[in-house]
Amino acid sequence: MLSRGSQINVTIEKMAIGGAGIARHEGMVLFIPLAAPADELTVEITLKKKNFAEAKIVKILKPGPSRRTPPCPVALVCGGCNWQQITEEEQRSQKQQLVLETIQKFNRGVEFEYLPIKASPRSLRYRNRIQPKFKNGNFGFFARNSHAIVDIKDCPITEEDLTAKFPEVRAFAEQKRSQDLLKLEMYIAEEGDIRYGLITDDDDGVGFSQVNRFQNEDLVATALEWAGDYSYKNVFDLYAGSGNFTFPLAAKYSIATIHGVELNPKLVERAKSRIGNKPIKYFLSDVENYMKKAVIGREDLVVLDPPRAGASEEIMKKLAQTPPRKIIYISCHPVSLARDLNWLFAWAQKLGKSFKLSRVQTFEMFPQTDHVETIAELVVDS
Template sequence: MISSSQIKIKIEKLAIGGAGIARHDGLVIFVPQAAPEDELLVELTTKKKNFAEARIVEILKPGPARRNPPCRYAHECGGCNWQHLTEEEQRRQKELLVLETIKKFNPNLNFEYLPLQQSPRVLRYRNRIQPKFKDGKFGFFARNSHEIVEIDDCLITEEALTNKFPEVKAWAEAKKSKDLQRLEMYISDTEEVRYGLITDEDDGIGFSQVNRFQNEDLLKTALDWAGEDIYSQVFDLYAGSGNFTFPLAQKYKTASSITAVELNPKLVERGRAQSKDKRLHYFLSDVESYMKRASISKQDLVVLDPPRAGASEYIMRALAASQPKKIIYISCHPVSLARDLKWFFEYAEKMGRKYHLAKVQAFEMFPQTDHVETIAELRVD
């Protein structure tokens, strides 16, 4: 029986954040766990002036791309939100979302949009995870909840890590703590499995690319697009422990300096420990503060790979003002990328600087989730 708060809808497409979108009586409705063309009976969970959120009560007719998730925990685990979509559809949606988002913020920008680069692995690709432990339960938080879904495998995680689940669970159990334990497990550079606790004082190993198989393609593309060895200086902003810095230093042999800027002291320490090239300078700094004293010139290359929040208006303006020859922007959130591009091009135009968004490509870095990586090349015309 249909209750008064339940409505029938058909999903048009998917949105940033991963939910399906439908329209009903002038209201845009976001439905988590929906698939394109699903016909659904839903119940509104939130209603605002222009939009609502709803949960699926019943799938009346599944869309053509809906499938049974490969992971048996997918219905409750908060880790993956697109397991119910075929990989082809996940890729199609990501390609569309990146393009639509850039166009929405920058309707007048023309650029070459390359087909999404597929991940070599769609399962067993993660080399760093943060499981939880409490009251004898080892697993991940359930969707929108702090309840732990107990698991004994995670299909998107490399087996070297999942094989250690019993050991890590026993390790956490032995602490005999009543509190929630936030754990971190990862495969080190030397292929060892490491694990430990994340606490208020210690936030773990810090950032690392979680899909090393696809990271290789991303690196190759970034270096390809950066082009020939013609730059005076090379800057790697938001450098982490040097994922891009070291390959850049290797490729750009005639550049007088390679500068990495990173806020996390642990990552800077790891980067500095690896750096033998005298041209390499690793700065422990917030990028915005760094830009206030940076001396980027017209002959330089800038690579930036900010976190999900993106860079800032200040940083994008400072970049446009310093006019590097080329900018390679690597992004893990299409909205912040699109917004940063808008700031950059608006300011560049105001200053009479001719930049061109040459190429954009989406990268399948996080299969089974709505997250997508994007790379963009900006260059002087």
């Protein structure tokens, strides 16, 4: 019987959402952080539950073919990246498989075209917004599963323009002469300049922006291409942020009215400052509240790009009740995407409507981590 502290030998089958490697031992599923596919390992049980256990690597008996030395010297202790020990090609292959399995698990029998994952133009030096910490002279990110700070001079996944400012930001934090943990934010602004500051209880930072601008271009272009050439009457951009999709949608569908819906006032303000005389209406609102009153018709397009928690059953129900012509769902968490699709199909069936999941594609937006972006196209069968 396995218990905490037991040591066993296992082989990693594949990677899991959350980033750990999966192995099996006497019917028990084990989650092992920092593993790589096909690794043969001696591991020690760190947590034992009824149906699964967690374990840490004690010894690598035989590395899997995709195991490599991480490009970052602190990758195995820093909590920032969890897949640096795996080659980029294998990271993509794992993500491709994980998204497929997750959608299928929640939506048995639903068929769709599944396109190959799009690699990121950059696997390193792609992040344009980071939130380092500072305490007791240490500047960096939290260690894995800890609030200790891993002191860094560089971060290889972050754009050079930001890492070049590390000494300046470290000095800025030192000058605060605080014993408390300081949370910082650094980012490349849309205007191109580098900005940084403290995140406090009163100021939660700049708000959401796509962190990989190199891959974001392709994501936006794909969303527009999949939305097609139809003359939509209304385009709803739900979870619109500061307009990453809203403005390109407005440029493509120039005769449509574009409705952007976003909860963060800073992002709404930033978007509104760019609207000028374009036919864009921007709403500071929770999407679920907005959808209660939204009038959506068969000549409309809905784009939704929710946070990791996904949308909600109410939102998917509303989309099933009054279906638009097409839905483009952009997701940063496969489980919430798969669950939301399931709600949409279930409600559509109850209401006598029919949706087709036409195509799905994953985008490598966050190399060196288990995170993945997915785009899905849903068409209403007429």
